[in-house]
Amino acid sequence: MNIGPALRILGAVVLTAVPAFASGGGAEIADPAAGWDELWKHFLIDVTLIGGVFGAVALYWLFKYRADNINQVGTGPTITRAQMFGWALIPAFIFMADDFYLAANGWTLWNTYRTVPKDALEVKVTGSMWQWNFEYANGVNSDVLKVQAGRPVVLRMTSDDVAHAFFLPKYRVTEDLMPGRITYLWFYPKEAGKTYVTCVQFCGASHADMSADVEALPAEQFNNWLASAGAKPAPDASGGQPAPAASGEQPGGASGKAL
Amino acid sequence: MKEWIFTTDHKRVGILYLIGSMAAFAVAGIMALLIRAEQFNPGLGVASEPTQYNTWLYFHGAAMILGFLIPGLTGWAANYLIPLMIGAKDVAFPRLNALSVWLFWMGIVVALLTFVIPDPPDIMWTGYPPYSVKTAGNTAFYVFTVHLIGFSSILGAVNFITTIIYMRAPGMGWKQLNVFVWSLLTGLIIQLIFVPVLAAAVTLLLFDKYLGTHFFDASAGGDTLLYQNLFWFYSHPAVYVIFLPAMGLLFEIVSTMSKNRPFNYNALVAGMIGIVFISGEVWVHHLFTSGMPDWIRVAQMVTTLMISVPVGIMVMSLWGTIYKGSITYNTAMYYGASCFLLLLLGGLTGIPLAMAPLDLHIHGTSFVHAHFHFIMGIFAAFTVFGSVYFYFPKMTGKMCNETLGKLSFWLNFIGVNVTFWPLFYIGIAFGMPRRYYDYSRIPEATPYHHIATYGAIMVGLGITLMLVNWVYSAIKGPKAPENPWRSASLEWTHAVSPPPHGNFASPPTVSSDWTPYNYK
Ligand code: HEM
Ligand SMILES: [Cu+2]
Ligand SMILES: [Cu+2]
Numbered sequence: 001m002n003i004g005p006a007l008r009i010l011g012a013v014v015l016t017a018v019p020a021f022a023s024g025g026g027a028e029i030a031d032p033a034a035g036w037d038e039l040w041k042h043f044l045i046d047v048t049l050i051g052g053v054f055g056a057v058a059l060y061w062l063f064k065y066r067a068d069n070i071n072q073v074g075t076g077p078t079i080t081r082a083q084m085f086g087w088a089l090i091p092a093f094i095f096m097a098d099d100f101y102l103a104a105n106g107w108t109l110w111n112t113y114r115t116v117p118k119d120a121l122e123v124k125v126t127g128s129m130w131q132w133n134f135e136y137a138n139g140v141n142s143d144v145l146k147v148q149a150g151r152p153v154v155l156r157m158t159s160d161d162v163a164h165a166f167f168l169p170k171y172r173v174t175e176d177l178m179p180g181r182i183t184y185l186w187f188y189p190k191e192a193g194k195t196y197v198t199c200v201q202f203c204g205a206s207h208a209d210m211s212a213d214v215e216a217l218p219a220e221q222f223n224n225w226l227a228s229a230g231a232k233p234a235p236d237a238s239g240g241q242p243a244p245a246a247s248g249e250q251p252g253g254a255s256g257k258a259l
Numbered sequence: 260m261k262e263w264i265f266t267t268d269h270k271r272v273g274i275l276y277l278i279g280s281m282a283a284f285a286v287a288g289i290m291a292l293l294i295r296a297e298q299f300n301p302g303l304g305v306a307s308e309p310t311q312y313n314t315w316l317y318f319h320g321a322a323m324i325l326g327f328l329i330p331g332l333t334g335w336a337a338n339y340l341i342p343l344m345i346g347a348k349d350v351a352f353p354r355l356n357a358l359s360v361w362l363f364w365m366g367i368v369v370a371l372l373t374f375v376i377p378d379p380p381d382i383m384w385t386g387y388p389p390y391s392v393k394t395a396g397n398t399a400f401y402v403f404t405v406h407l408i409g410f411s412s413i414l415g416a417v418n419f420i421t422t423i424i425y426m427r428a429p430g431m432g433w434k435q436l437n438v439f440v441w442s443l444l445t446g447l448i449i450q451l452i453f454v455p456v457l458a459a460a461v462t463l464l465l466f467d468k469y470l471g472t473h474f475f476d477a478s479a480g481g482d483t484l485l486y487q488n489l490f491w492f493y494s495h496p497a498v499y500v501i502f503l504p505a506m507g508l509l510f511e512i513v514s515t516m517s518k519n520r521p522f523n524y525n526a527l528v529a530g531m532i533g534i535v536f537i538s539g540e541v542w543v544h545h546l547f548t549s550g551m552p553d554w555i556r557v558a559q560m561v562t563t564l565m566i567s568v569p570v571g572i573m574v575m576s577l578w579g580t581i582y583k584g585s586i587t588y589n590t591a592m593y594y595g596a597s598c599f600l601l602l603l604l605g606g607l608t609g610i611p612l613a614m615a616p617l618d619l620h621i622h623g624t625s626f627v628h629a630h631f632h633f634i635m636g637i638f639a640a641f642t643v644f645g646s647v648y649f650y651f652p653k654m655t656g657k658m659c660n661e662t663l664g665k666l667s668f669w670l671n672f673i674g675v676n677v678t679f680w681p682l683f684y685i686g687i688a689f690g691m692p693r694r695y696y697d698y699s700r701i702p703e704a705t706p707y708h709h710i711a712t713y714g715a716i717m718v719g720l721g722i723t724l725m726l727v728n729w730v731y732s733a734i735k736g737p738k739a740p741e742n743p744w745r746s747a748s749l750e751w752t753h754a755v756s757p758p759p760h761g762n763f764a765s766p767p768t769v770s771s772d773w774t775p776y777n778y779k
Contacts, residue, residue: 180477
């Protein structure tokens with residue numbers, strides 16, 4: 001997944017896909033992945049500036065202040081008390097200002113990452129050596145994570161054995177899974193498409209092969225899949241009712257309903 | 260032979276540390292080449308099975324940090340230089356010093372047993388449970404390595420802190436210390452506070468695995484996250500145990516070769532002390548994806564970013580040290596000069612890792628590898644290599660071959676950049692994960708892995724030439740003049756090369772206007 005196309009896709013999504021889903025005026029869901037790309041650009045500008053200035057100065061001085069003869073000594077100024085504080089405190093404040101700028105932007109995006117939108121599709125994820133299991137509210141179990149395009153997805157995750165980590169490069173998000181704890185992450189598959197999840201917490205011999213497909217399907221297709229897949233492992237009592245997670249039995253309604 | 264084994268002379272102890280840590284570096288370096296060979300193409304390559312790769316990677320990480328960098332800096336450099344720089348005959352507790360170097364060697368031997376025991380550790384240098392408890396690998400060897408080297412470094416820390424406080428030459432005030440002395444003092448204070456935490460963490464791991472306790476076992480009321488917290492509560496500060504002395508050595512090289520005082524010495528020292536205070540409040544940046552409560556992830560994003568304040572002040576001093584300097588370039592200064600750039604590269608790429616939301620995409624990727632290699636694996640290692648060249652005449656009384664030195668520098672410097680820039684890129688662009696022997700899911704990363712492997716081969720060549728140069732020059736090198744770099748520091752002005760047992764013919768005293776950076 002190259003970052004260029006990803007950026008373009010995201011740009012296209014913002015410009016075109018949003019109105020398509022905006023029938024209820026509800027396309028206000030902030031997308032963490034887009035936020036990530038945006039903040040990454042800020043970061044790149046920030047460090048290119050700092051790194052460029054300091055790097056250029058270093059190279060220039062390392063070149064310029066070469067000794068003409070071997071017995072020469074440096075003539076760096078000795079500084080006064082005021083200069084001593086100045087040269088410490090002024091840079092300190094500049095660095096601190098930059099820190100706060102980055103931290104403030106980071107915090108905002110952090111909140112986006114950690115605030116699950118209403119009406120997200122909830123899937124239970126269990127990691128184990130070395131596979132992923134996805135369980136839907138109607139009891140369907142799958143080794144492929146199928147989700148509905150245009151609807152946020154929240155994953156409630158735990159592990160059966162050792163620590164794993166759920167990494168979705170396309171959606172710019174990672175969170176660990178551990179036995180005895182339930183962690184969560186959410187992402188926003190705006191468009192239909194295929195990608196993958198891969199494990200990034202070392203978990204033994206097949207750590208590198210602990211990967212699964214992630215498919216975002218158009219609403220109708222997704223709902224059909226969920227209903228028919230559910231037929232196999234017995235769509236038990238919990239199938240329809242629980243409001244928060246059970247996705248639509250009404251295919252038509254779901255896509256328009258984006259809250 | 261006997262006089263080396265039973266030695267209590269700090270200089271010999273120092274050289275024993277240097278030999279041990281370079282041996283660890285060499286073996287871990289061979290592991291690095293095997294790792295790069297395995298990652299050359301997706302799928303299983305040179306390793307016979309994945310666990311073998313994991314063992315290489317375990318050894319590489321553990322040996323580079325516990326066996327090479329920490330002992331190289333707080334063992335070799337501290338031992339060899341501290342007593343000489345402060346004008347002391349030896350360290351405060353010479354026998355304890357001998358004990359700590361032998362504990363270190365035992366630690367190295369236990370680590371090397373990785374290659375002969377059945378089911379060697381395959382748990383990475385972080386050793387996270389539950390995997391490290393469940394694995395068939397012998398986690399105990401990891402634990403004992405940490406115990407031995409940890410105990411060795413606690414003894415070393417006590418010894419050097421005492422030495423620096425009580426054994427300075429008459430008249431030598433706190434503002435007249437070499438920067439390296441300050442950097443080591445602050446680094447060792449951190450080491451002394453935090454190593455016991457790591458020792459406790461791995462001991463509990465041992466109990467869980469072999470004695471059936473459940474400290475980290477969630478199914479019996481334990482908590483896997485506890486280990487991660489304890490581990491990083493030590494291991495983040497540990498990067499300052501590496502970073503501070505590395506900066507100290509860099510200042511010695513750069514000041515001397517620029518014939519310029521360290522700029523704004525007082526602020527520089529304040530920056531180092533500042534790092535001591537901040538070092539214990541940032542460990543959660545290694546746990547940004549570990550399901551810690553959100554408030555603490557945000558809080559430690561802020562504290563982590565704040566590290567840029569003391570580090571920034573140190574950077575100002577470093578840059579100011581070359582301003583209007585009078586720079587001559589030997590091999591040591593080649594390494595010193597390159598460290599300006601490596602410090603920027605390694606430091607600035609730490610910023611997105613400090614920013615919790617950005618970390619969510621890169622936490623598990625090769626971007627992290629590239630970042631910490633630039634700051635630790637390369638910056639800190641280059642300060643060690645540069646310092647070996649710099650103090651070579653002092654240690655051996657011989658000059659090192661400069662042509663070979665510079666040639667191997669260029670191989671190393673170009674090689675590391677060729678190796679690690681691609682890893683930055685594929686981490687961001689493709690999400691290339693860490694610790695993967697196979698990346699069949701990401702075939703587009705293959706050409707970048709090719710480049711990285713070629714770079715590593717270059718470094719392997721550079722390091723080999725460097726080691727050959729050191730050994731050859733130590734035996735065959737031309738005799739060194741007394742003070743070849745025209746330093747003003749006591750180890751050069753008051754002691755012959757190599758200094759005899761007891762260091763100084765008569766104990767030096769210093770006047771109130773003396774500093775180790777008064778160049779004439
Ligand atoms: C030029 C020499 C080196 C090369 C080519 C190299 C290469 C690598 C590579 C490719 C990995 C990651 C492998 C994977 O993700 O599967 C790695 C991991 C690592 N390296 Fe190096 N490395 C070098 C030197 C160093 C040095 C000097 C240090 C000293 C601090 C170091 C410390 C580490 C650590 C701590 C890890 C992480 C191990 C883990 O994931 O548990 N490396 N190295
Ligand atoms: Cu894994
Ligand atoms: Cu850290």
